[in-house]
Amino acid sequence: MASVRQFKPEEPWQAPEGEPIVRIENVTKRFGSFYAVDDVSLHIHQGEFFSLLGSSGCGKTTLLRMLAGFETPTSGRIFIDGQDVTDIPPYERPVNMMFQSYALFPHMNVADNIAFGLKQEGMAKAERQERVAEMMALVQIDKLAQRKPHQLSGGQRQRVALARALAKHPKILLLDEPLGALDKKLREQTQFELVNIQERLGITFIVVTHDQEEAMTMSSRIALMHEGRIEQVDPPRRLYEFPSTRYAASFIGSVNLFEGYVVQQDDDQVLVQCDEAGGQLLVRHSQPLVPGMEVTLALRPEKVRVISHLDADAPNQLRGVIKEIAYLGDVSIYHVELASGKRVQFTQSNVQALAEQPLTWDEEVLLGWSANSCGVLTE
Amino acid sequence: MNRRLPLLITILLFGYAFLYIPIVSLIVYSFNESRLVTVWGGFSTKWYGELLNNGPLLSAAWLSVRIAALTATLAVILGTLAALALVRFRRFRGRGSLEVMVTAPLVMPEVIIGLSLLLLFVAMETVIGWPAGRGMTTIVIAHTTFAMAYVTVVVQSRLAHMDLSLEEAALDLGARPIKVFFAITLPIIAPSLIAGWLLAFTLSLDDLVVASFVSGPGSTTLPMVVYSSVRLGVSPEINALATIIVGLVTLAVLIAGWVLWRQEKRNQLDAH
Numbered sequence: 260m261a262s263v264r265q266f267k268p269e270e271p272w273q274a275p276e277g278e279p280i281v282r283i284e285n286v287t288k289r290f291g292s293f294y295a296v297d298d299v300s301l302h303i304h305q306g307e308f309f310s311l312l313g314s315s316g317c318g319k320t321t322l323l324r325m326l327a328g329f330e331t332p333t334s335g336r337i338f339i340d341g342q343d344v345t346d347i348p349p350y351e352r353p354v355n356m357m358f359q360s361y362a363l364f365p366h367m368n369v370a371d372n373i374a375f376g377l378k379q380e381g382m383a384k385a386e387r388q389e390r391v392a393e394m395m396a397l398v399q400i401d402k403l404a405q406r407k408p409h410q411l412s413g414g415q416r417q418r419v420a421l422a423r424a425l426a427k428h429p430k431i432l433l434l435d436e437p438l439g440a441l442d443k444k445l446r447e448q449t450q451f452e453l454v455n456i457q458e459r460l461g462i463t464f465i466v467v468t469h470d471q472e473e474a475m476t477m478s479s480r481i482a483l484m485h486e487g488r489i490e491q492v493d494p495p496r497r498l499y500e501f502p503s504t505r506y507a508a509s510f511i512g513s514v515n516l517f518e519g520y521v522v523q524q525d526d527d528q529v530l531v532q533c534d535e536a537g538g539q540l541l542v543r544h545s546q547p548l549v550p551g552m553e554v555t556l557a558l559r560p561e562k563v564r565v566i567s568h569l570d571a572d573a574p575n576q577l578r579g580v581i582k583e584i585a586y587l588g589d590v591s592i593y594h595v596e597l598a599s600g601k602r603v604q605f606t607q608s609n610v611q612a613l614a615e616q617p618l619t620w621d622e623e624v625l626l627g628w629s630a631n632s633c634g635v636l637t638e
Numbered sequence: 639m640n641r642r643l644p645l646l647i648t649i650l651l652f653g654y655a656f657l658y659i660p661i662v663s664l665i666v667y668s669f670n671e672s673r674l675v676t677v678w679g680g681f682s683t684k685w686y687g688e689l690l691n692n693g694p695l696l697s698a699a700w701l702s703v704r705i706a707a708l709t710a711t712l713a714v715i716l717g718t719l720a721a722l723a724l725v726r727f728r729r730f731r732g733r734g735s736l737e738v739m740v741t742a743p744l745v746m747p748e749v750i751i752g753l754s755l756l757l758l759f760v761a762m763e764t765v766i767g768w769p770a771g772r773g774m775t776t777i778v779i780a781h782t783t784f785a786m787a788y789v790t791v792v793v794q795s796r797l798a799h800m801d802l803s804l805e806e807a808a809l810d811l812g813a814r815p816i817k818v819f820f821a822i823t824l825p826i827i828a829p830s831l832i833a834g835w836l837l838a839f840t841l842s843l844d845d846l847v848v849a850s851f852v853s854g855p856g857s858t859t860l861p862m863v864v865y866s867s868v869r870l871g872v873s874p875e876i877n878a879l880a881t882i883i884v885g886l887v888t889l890a891v892l893i894a895g896w897v898l899w900r901q902e903k904r905n906q907l908d909a910h
Contacts, residue, residue, distance in 0.1 A: 350810070356807070358806070364826075
């Protein structure tokens with residue numbers, strides 16, 4: 260999973276003195292007895308491309324709608340740029356939203372749609388026209404000014420919706436599944452454009468998405484949500500490499516999980532007894548753990564290698580039989596059954612597979628990985 | 639399939655004949671030279687001319703048109719408000735009863751509507767002195783009560799299909815709720831308001847039963863004039879009048895249908 264974002268040396272969430280542009284404090288939203296959002300606290304900083312990621316019903320859209328002002332929190336406060344906006348109606352908030360359905364006004368042409376927000380704030384006509392032209396140039400729809408929404412393609416509508424939401428130069432742009440309605444090709448292309456536009460304007464983007472790939476590609480940070488709560492907030496790379504909970508590990512990409520308990524810890528090396536793996540596994544982990552503590556080890560399939568012979572000094576070597584092979588073009592996924600019956604997945608690029616002798620069904624293989632490759636999950 | 643076609647066409651023809659022969663014969667006889675309605679005496683438009691000289695008939699027609707226009711306007715305003723309440727505010731005290739009350743006139747016999755309103759007007763006059771006597775005001779009120787039900791149904795279905803995020807988007811872009819209603823909601827539901835207005839206008843223009851109950855001296859509507867003169871024998875003049883009314887009503891219904899059809903088509907386009 261590649262990130263298109265250049266990692267900048269300054270990471271605003273690392274700086275303790277910086278005032279976040281969005282401060283969500285212990286926000287809960289209840290519908291009847293259902294907790295859509297459950298005690299969420301979150302700081303988002305100026306210039307971030309922040310994603311709220313989760314499966315449907317996890318509360319991400321409700322959280323976004325509370326930022327826009329369409330829902331009021333049952334408890335908790337929301338601050339935008341230092342101002343408490345919890346009880347401020349949507350039409351007085353310095354944020355704009357791009358809707359999943361785009362919500363273009365069907366009785367207005369493209370230019371009027373984009374100008375709508377500017378008209379509401381009483382901007383003079385000449386200035387307004389200039390801003391509309393600027394916005395249409397930004398999203399490359401200059402020639403469509405006079406079209407009505409029903410005369411536009413899906414991709415064009417998406418651009419108009421983006422231009423309309425950006426026209427007022429909001430402090431924060433909220434995007435609800437911005438690419439959800441586009442087909443796959445267009446979606447990939449638009450991801451890059453969104454990031455470019457965001458970096459050019461420097462406006463903070465908060466995106467709701469259920470698509471992990473989309474979130475990984477575009478975001479500076481991702482908040483993974485599950486059942487109304489935040490599981491983990493981290494940059495994409497960290498979220499993938501070091502998931503902090505079992506849910507986070509299994510939601511992003513695929514993962515092998517091993518249950519076990521801590522045998523001993525020396526410095527930053529932990530020895531875990533794992534019956535499923537038929538022995539002890541060695542992982543690197545710097546936080547102190549108590550011997551006997553139950554932990555789960557998370558191992559990404561691409562970190563597993565096939566090794567030719569047992570090495571007495573190397574840790575983490577397992578013998579198994581290949582049961583399934585899924586060919587995906589660039590890589591293949593192999594399911595290996597261990598002596599305990601536990602299945603382990605690993606992937607191998609097909610370039611590599613062709614170079615070596617190809618692996619096949621019911622072949623016995625020896626798998627290995629380094630101590631750095633595994634993550635330790637305690638939740 | 640082909641073998642069943644002749645049968646289908648026959649049934650279709652019977653259906654159309656059943657519906658339209660009475661109207662066609664009425665139109666044909668309105669161009670009859672003879673004073674005897676059932677005897678064809680050659681083509682003439684003289685009854686249309688006579689119609690113009692019939693003072694009471696023309697003033698009744700003018701009254702009916704004014705009542706219908708007023709009724710349609712009031713029914714559209716009230717019906718739209720009722721539809722908004724039913725569609726937009728999902729839960730409120732008395733929602734169920736409002737829904738029933740608003741649509742009750744659709745199924746209530748006209749005689750009962752007329753009678754109950756008459757009783758109400760009489761009681762109101764005794765207690766608060768308004769409406770003083772019965773006339774155009776009471777007819778308009780009575781017509782509005784049942785025409786509103788039709789408008790509510792038409793507007794309600796349009797509102798229910800409207801994407802709520804359109805209103806949210808307008809709020810989000812800084813428009814206050816009142817502004818959102820006039821700049822976004824109203825233009826989008828406008829076709830259903832026009833259709834509702836035409837429907838209410840037609841209903842009011844047609845109505846005999848309710849109007850008979852709540853009208854007073856000096857407020858005779860067109861259907862009442864027609865009805866009372868027909869009782870003394872059908873004159874070709876009435877045929878001419880009926881032809882004009884049929885023409886107007888057909889036009890109104892066609893326009894309403896066209897407006898709704900165009901809106902439906904646009905909705906389909908928007909859906910992609």
